[in-house]
Amino acid sequence: MVYNSILSNVTRHISLSEEECLYFTSLLEYKEVAKKSHLLKEGETCKSISYVHSGALRAYCIDNNGKESTIMFAVADWWITDMYCFVNQLPAMMYVEAIQGSCIFQLRKDALDQLLNTMPKFERFFRILMQNAYTREQLRVIQSLSLPAEERYDNFILKYPQIAQQVTQKQIASYLGITPEFLSTIRKNKSKRFLS
């Protein structure tokens, strides 16, 4: 059943009756998105949060100098959106793009509000989701402030091996906050050291 993976994602944190599952899934919109297509662009209102059933997406933003920074990757079983603009229904600061052909379930803001009001146990689910996202970002801050680029790269590969396989070096570089040229030199130095 198509809903298996998203339901097991949810029931990892809260338990649902059959009816509750039905109600929850009735709020979802299934979508297939082509590689390189955008779910969201800067300035648009961010209407939905997306669960990745399969494929891979990426959220990024572009600063005043045109520099791109990758905010997050989302592979199978991850949730992704421009959270700040989604919850406050403000114009998006981010782009969300499919980096692989992907299948996703979208939950619109009004549907989420309805879900939270009619089934309060989903408050717990999203509390835990937010809690995990928060602690993950906090760790990332500390690492970006205290570790040199090479160690940040090592940690990324260790922590997200499956993501590292699916994205380009340029995208990893923009996630780590370094230039693609510099990531290339880092990798060259690593293999040099490895050979000697």
Added chain:
Amino acid sequence: MVYNSILSNVTRHISLSEEECLYFTSLLEYKEVAKKSHLLKEGETCKSISYVHSGALRAYCIDNNGKESTIMFAVADWWITDMYCFVNQLPAMMYVEAIQGSCIFQLRKDALDQLLNTMPKFERFFRILMQNAYTREQLRVIQSLSLPAEERYDNFILKYPQIAQQVTQKQIASYLGITPEFLSTIRKNKSKRFLS
């Protein structure tokens, strides 16, 4: 009434009856902490989350090279803890220290769990707390990756003027991920430009 500020912090997001207020406040532990004393040290179990009634606290960690990184400041009306270790009841990775004499309310993990189970509306409150913390950290990541130190400093002063007044430059530097020496030169350059 001493509970006014914490109750208005909570009722900013959820509404509480008088009874509910009483129950919630009965779970809190009031504490006065001296400047420079520690609420939490690395390796200890993080038993509580703290609401700052007055004063100022700071969370930081120390890496393998002995370098200190400030993770967050908390002034009046903020919540602070080592969230990851608190929710998972693991040995703390952080220190939490009072940088001013402070009055706080602490909520222990078991009391929080009880609160969430008996009054599910608190799930919503903490969901929103986590949501805000998440989006705040996400913004910080982007800025730490894409902006030079001087702009990060400007943004910090703009965003948290009341914090900037209460903490040392060394602590701000460790929040921004730069050395105190470099923050000093940044400030020198700013005043130089300002005078000319």
Added chain:
DNA sequence: CGTCTATTTGAATGTACTCAAAAGCGGTGG
């Protein structure tokens, strides 16, 4: 008043960036 820590200053160094150009690779159309 003396001690301890924070801040400032400067010189030497290192990490990471910019710019430019070449090489590699994937997809698309002839």
Added chain:
DNA sequence: CCACCGCTTTTGAGTACATTCAAATAGACG
């Protein structure tokens, strides 16, 4: 199926941002 196009990756030289180390000065606190 091959050739070409555009994008990614590599490489190198020169530069800029930020660090380290050391020493002097200033402030806070008992």
